[in-house]
Amino acid sequence: MWCTGLRKRYGRRTAVDGVSLEVGRGEVVGLLGPNGAGKTTVIKMLLGLVRPDAGEVLLLGQPAAEPAARARVGYLPELFRYQPWLTAAEVLALHVRLSGAAVGVQEQRDCLALVGLADRAGDRVGGFSKGMQQRLGLAVALVARPEFVVLDEPTSALDPLGRADVRDIVLSLKARGIAVLLNSHLIGEVERVCDRVVVLDRGRVAASGSLVELLGQHEVRLHLTGMPPAAESRLAGAGRVEREGDWFTVAFPADDEATVPDLVRDLVALGVRVHAVEPGRISLEERLLGILRDGAGS
Amino acid sequence: MTRVVLTVAGLTLREASRRRVLLALGLLTLVLLALSGWGFSRFAAESGGTLTSGEARLTASILLNLVMFGYSLIAALGTAFLAGPTLAGETESGIALAVLARPIRRSAFLLGKWLGLVTFGGVFVVLAGLAQVLVVGVTVDYWPPGPAAALALLAAQTTVLLTLAVLLSSVISPMASGVVAVGLFCTTWVAGVVGGIGAAVDNDAVARVGSVSRVLLPTDGLWRGAMHAFQDPSALLQFGGVDGEAFPFLSVAPLSWAYLVWAAVWVAMVWGLAAVSFVRKDL
Numbered sequence: 377m378w379c380t381g382l383r384k385r386y387g388r389r390t391a392v393d394g395v396s397l398e399v400g401r402g403e404v405v406g407l408l409g410p411n412g413a414g415k416t417t418v419i420k421m422l423l424g425l426v427r428p429d430a431g432e433v434l435l436l437g438q439p440a441a442e443p444a445a446r447a448r449v450g451y452l453p454e455l456f457r458y459q460p461w462l463t464a465a466e467v468l469a470l471h472v473r474l475s476g477a478a479v480g481v482q483e484q485r486d487c488l489a490l491v492g493l494a495d496r497a498g499d500r501v502g503g504f505s506k507g508m509q510q511r512l513g514l515a516v517a518l519v520a521r522p523e524f525v526v527l528d529e530p531t532s533a534l535d536p537l538g539r540a541d542v543r544d545i546v547l548s549l550k551a552r553g554i555a556v557l558l559n560s561h562l563i564g565e566v567e568r569v570c571d572r573v574v575v576l577d578r579g580r581v582a583a584s585g586s587l588v589e590l591l592g593q594h595e596v597r598l599h600l601t602g603m604p605p606a607a608e609s610r611l612a613g614a615g616r617v618e619r620e621g622d623w624f625t626v627a628f629p630a631d632d633e634a635t636v637p638d639l640v641r642d643l644v645a646l647g648v649r650v651h652a653v654e655p656g657r658i659s660l661e662e663r664l665l666g667i668l669r670d671g672a673g674s
Numbered sequence: 675m676t677r678v679v680l681t682v683a684g685l686t687l688r689e690a691s692r693r694r695v696l697l698a699l700g701l702l703t704l705v706l707l708a709l710s711g712w713g714f715s716r717f718a719a720e721s722g723g724t725l726t727s728g729e730a731r732l733t734a735s736i737l738l739n740l741v742m743f744g745y746s747l748i749a750a751l752g753t754a755f756l757a758g759p760t761l762a763g764e765t766e767s768g769i770a771l772a773v774l775a776r777p778i779r780r781s782a783f784l785l786g787k788w789l790g791l792v793t794f795g796g797v798f799v800v801l802a803g804l805a806q807v808l809v810v811g812v813t814v815d816y817w818p819p820g821p822a823a824a825l826a827l828l829a830a831q832t833t834v835l836l837t838l839a840v841l842l843s844s845v846i847s848p849m850a851s852g853v854v855a856v857g858l859f860c861t862t863w864v865a866g867v868v869g870g871i872g873a874a875v876d877n878d879a880v881a882r883v884g885s886v887s888r889v890l891l892p893t894d895g896l897w898r899g900a901m902h903a904f905q906d907p908s909a910l911l912q913f914g915g916v917d918g919e920a921f922p923f924l925s926v927a928p929l930s931w932a933y934l935v936w937a938a939v940w941v942a943m944v945w946g947l948a949a950v951s952f953v954r955k956d957l
Contacts, residue, residue: 423775426956443777451775455768459685461692473681474776516772 377524377555379440382421382431384414384579391417393579395431399524399555404546406570407559408664413576415559416454419528422557423451436523447476450522454529454559456513460502464493464512467501468519475520484519491515492541506533514542524555531562543569567660575664577671590663596636598624599651600643607646614639616666622651627666678778682786683793686760690794699752703745703802707809710741714813732912734816735905738806739923742828742904745802746897749832753795754855757839758848761787765957766848780953784840788945791836796829803828807904820903827900827929830937831893835859837941838891841948844955862887866894867922892937899929 380396392414399405407415420426422433424440438445458467468484488497491511496504501512510533517525527546531539539562546569549556560566566573567587574584583590600607601622611617614635615628628635636653643650690696714737721730761784764770774780803825811817818824835855842851869884888895902925910924 420957425771425774427954443779445777446775447777449775449777451772453768453771453775455771457768458772459689459769461689470681470685471772471776474678474773474778476677476777513772520776 377422377433377435377557379418379422379433380431382418382433383429384417384421384426385429390579392421392428395576395579395581397574397581397584399557401523401555402550402553403572404550404556404558404570406566406573407557407576408563408566408573409576409582410668412578414579415576416528418576419526419557419559423449423526448521448523450517450520450525452510452513452517452525452527452530454532456510456533458501458509458512458516460500463498463500464488464504464515465497467512468515471516472520477520479520487515487519488512490518490545492538507535507538510534511538514545518545518549522554524557525549526557526559528559529561530558531560531565539565563659563661563664573660575667577668582671583667587660591660595625595627595655596639597652597654598626598643599653600624600648601651602647602649604646604648607643607648610639610642610646675779675782678782679786679789682783683790686787686790687794689760690756690790695752695756695794699748699798702748703798703805706741706744706748707802707805710737710806711809711813713737714810718814728908728912730814731816731906732909734810734814735818735909736921736923738810738816738818738904739901739925741806742803742824742900743897743923745799745806746828746831746900748802749795749799749828750835750859750893751856752798753791753832753836754839754859755852756794757787757791757836757855758843758851760791760843761840761952762843762846762848762851765955771957774957781949784844784945784949784952788837788840788948791840792833795832795836799828799832800825816906818904819907824900824903827896827903830934831896831900834891834893834896834937834941837944837948841944841951844948844952858891859893862891862894863897863922866898870922888933889936892933892940895929895933896937898925898927899933901925902928 378398382392382395384390384392395414395418397405397418407418409415417426421428421431422435422440423446424443433440435445436448440446459470462470465484465488468487469481472479472484485494485497488494491514493508493511493515496508501509504512510530514527514530517527527542531542534542543565546556546558550569550571558566558570570587572584572586573590575582599622611624611626615626618625626639640650640653714734717733717737721733725733764773774783804821807818807821807825838858839851839855842854846854865887866884869881869887872878872880872883884894888898901923905924910926
């Protein structure tokens with residue numbers, strides 16, 4: 377899946393502004409961002425559900441404007457609702473028929489079993505709880521042997537057990553060489569399964585890269601006393617600083633071998649007493665908040 | 675394309691039956707059949723000997739048209755309120771998201787929905803109308819001159835209204851689309867009656883109200899064609915010739931082929947508009 381320059385306006389409001397991203401085979405890409413960042417709109421444009429004002433989308437090598445491009449695409453919408461008057465098995469059979477894939481009844485049953493609905497196959501969807509409907513949605517996304525799966529908030533209605541199931545399913549898709557685009561608010565979930573992350577903020581790509589690229593930067597906790605103003609400005613010049621009493625947490629924008637030793641040398645030269653220097657690793661959550669705050673500040 | 679259209683049409687029919695629409699319409703029809711059967715048999719028993727054969731046929735024609743109007747109203751309400759939820763409702767609730775993300779054209783999806791609804795509405799009016807014709811045949815021994823044509827025209831009328839409801843439900847909310855479709859249907863009927871009165875009193879301006887409304891929305895024109903095929907040819911003479919135009923349950927003239935062609939073109943045009951609007955819609 378590849379898209380470039382996606383743009384969408386709703387009236388005066390620009391929902392998506394020049395978003396480009398790609399997902400390779402066997403790759404899991406996480407889409408992150410605050411509410412209203414345009415994540416769901418981007419997903420809908422990829423699937424031809426929303427017409428982009430500008431930009432281009434290729435799905436599995438075909439222009440997305442052609443319905444045939446979606447033959448091998450599975451989709452779990454954020455707003456997951458399925459025909460309440462059909463049974464779970466009938467919903468899957470309907471989607472298999474619409475997709476044009478030759479998927480046997482046994483395989484459809486296996487798919488329901490995979491999401492934990494094996495014993496509810498003959499029940500009407502109208503009687504399902506939200507969590508069960510979301511599980512059914514996952515089965516619908518997976519049933520027609522997709523090569524690209526889009527999961528929009530796949531665990532919003534699931535209990536912790538269901539979340540773990542989704543994680544396992546995503547990892548098994550990845551192992552089978554299937555491309556996955558995962559939109560989720562649960563950063564821990566994204567951190568565990570995604571190879572790459574794209575952060576959207578106010579319709580634009582605020583950051584993107586592999587987890588190593590995004591998280592690889594240094595964070596150091598320093599216990600310092602006897603701070604002259606010059607030392608404080610030296611610290612602030614090194615990166616973003618958070619202070620708790622005598623403890624300073626400094627996040628360095630660039631990853632450089634010499635950064636920390638140089639900083640400590642300069643601090644000592646300025647007369648600061650250095651009690652402790654502890655390496656830290658930024659979590660994806662902190663990184664995300666950092667990106668979004670920087671974006672809001674600019 | 676055909677696979678998608680037939681799958682969606684089948685799904686729509688299954689929805690109508692699973693959501694008990696079929697059951698509700700069936701029960702309503704049975705009630706109407708029983709009531710009209712009882713009414714017709716009382717009419718036959720009490721007027722026996724007092725009416726001439728011509729008068730009896732006139733009354734049977736009027737009553738048959740009146741009851742048939744009831745069926746066309748049920749079909750109109752039923753399909754208009756079915757078209758709203760099934761199209762606009764599905765896009766509103768999100769059911770359409772997963773379906774339309776499949777490798778299918780939206781126009782094929784819309785055609786399938788429309789075909790399912792037309793089949794449902796058409797089969798209902800034809801079956802209910804046929805049952806009514808049989809009831810009348812048994813109770814008062816009246817057999818309309820063109821039952822097949824009349825039933826086909828009723829089905830066509832349902833198709834016209836349904837196509838309008840499909841267009842409306844692709845642009846406005848499900849509830850509003852049903853209300854507007856039925857409202858327009860009734861307005862056209864009233865305009866037809868007003869036009870008939872205008873024709874009877876030789877007021878061209880008022881008569882034009884009926885003709886114009888019949889062109890804008892062909893339900894009333896088709897309904898008058900159906901009435902003409904239900905009623906006895908002598909009924910109008912009994913009623914007083916052209917003055918019968920002022921009466922809403924008799925029709926003075928059969929349908930022209932030109933009008934039928936216009937109705938078909940109208941359906942195609944309105945369906946095309948619905949497809950354009952649905953294809954361009956952001957879900």
